[in-house]
Amino acid sequence: MIESIQGFADSIPDWLQWAGIVLVSAIPFVESYFGAIIGVAIGLHPVVAILMAIIGNVISMLAFVYGTGAIRDKATKNKVKDGEPSHKRQRLKRMFDKFGVPGVSLLGQTMLPSQITSSAMVGFGANRNAVAVWQIISIIGWGVLFGVLATLGINVALR
Template sequence: MTDLVAHLAVFVGAAVPWFELFAIAPGIGFGLAPVTVGLVAFTANSLVTLATIVGWQRLVSWWQRRRGSIPGAAGTGRARRAFDRYGVPGLALQGPVLSGMYFAAILALSLGAPRRTVVVWSLVSNALWTVALVAATVAGLGVLT
């Protein structure tokens, strides 16, 4: 497999919800440079997260023009309690593990978080998770070899 195809596979894997956590290790395991794998994975996940945020905002605007208010927009239950307790940083940092980054961004927006805050914390979370996963993969491969 050529490096370009392998990097493309990492890009696609990092763009798929819930699979985003598992895209980095195979790329590094197949011999790609950890830095480039991390950059490709971060770029893919960030682009799809930003597209999700913009798409959600457009969908909400369209819905409000057609129907008025959005049912259940105030949020109740566990999601609202978690949001009230941990805010956007908590949702963004847990996003890849518990709900997927894209769902966490949509949840934060639907619970009233400012778009700029959601974008910033989503990018911070993506960067932290990418660095942690690259480091863990390199360390794990170092132990195995």
């Protein structure tokens, strides 16, 4: 099956394969980790697959961070917020209070996509630039980890 997927991908120009990995990695829940796996599975060089997955995820996450920040600025201008947050939001807020931006950025992707966790942190009032930097570090780490695991797994499966 892996060989047939790779054969199909080989019929597509390289630049289009790369663009496909960037686009698919921008999707929440796919992220850099599954994007890297997909890139490796279709036969891209692991470094290219991981890099394209990271780029797609980072672009998407940055759009969410700065978009949420702009919306929050407008929504909270001269207003007081009422209401009970959802269970997931409360859990993320407790995690945010306990571990801060670095902890939520590095561990939050085990619960929710980077786009959602980064938006929530900005919504909690975290500094957008700090969130962006820590999310980029997390995206790189998760993308490299899963890309390497996928490369090792594909190499074992093809032997």
